[in-house]
């Protein structure tokens with residue numbers, strides 16, 4: 133009898149999937165994950181930001197029941213919350229999961245809601261990283277809408293990456309701003325209304341500014357600080373998942 137194959141560790145699986153699919157069109161990457169490699173075990177994380185409509189529209193084309201995880205930090209623009217609800221309705225997505233910070237952590241570390249003024253790392257840790265770990269914990273894999281062109285720190289973004297024992301999938305990694313604009317236009321997708329005011333990467337309102345022409349799309353996030361990512365895409369999430377008792 134043939135020996136049973138050991139399951140691949142996440143690093144090996146991510147590298148293997150990347151070599152097989154990274155050059156494929158985004159829709160094909162989504163389809164193979166939803167229908168084959170991670171059937172019933174994959175979600176999408178969306179900020180409902182500047183070009184979130186593209187990934188969500190593709191996912192809805194493949195399967196409208198894929199869970200969509202949204203982190204409600206308590207600091208989003210009202211426009212983003214309205215846009216979230218409008219896109220969910222537009223695309224007929226049936227499983228929106230809203231994850232919020234733990235009330236005990238807010239009471240302990242940010243009772244007046246001003247922690248972002250003194251310590252953005254700590255604020256992101258309780259409002260984004262820990263909730264994100266809870267949001268993706270039930271899944272073996274999740275999609276993000278990250279792209280290489282968004283910032284120099286994302287220039288080498290792969291389509292598949294390991295996060296602890298899970299896989300993060302970036303189907304749009306190779307797409308350009310023009311590709312996204314074409315897709316939005318061709319499919320008649322609605323835009324986050326803040327884009328019209330120069331917000332090209334949209335997060336919490338205290339930490340997001342409009343971007344000047346020619347700047348990185350993400351340069352308006354934590355402008356004036358060394359910080360470029362909130363931590364949900366960095367090793368902080370891996371640590372939070374490992375510490376999770378859920």
Ligand code: SF4
Pocket residue numbers: 205207248251252253255256257259260335336337338339362
């Ligand atoms: S982006 Fe700003 S307001 Fe939002 S969680 Fe991070 S520090 Fe807090």
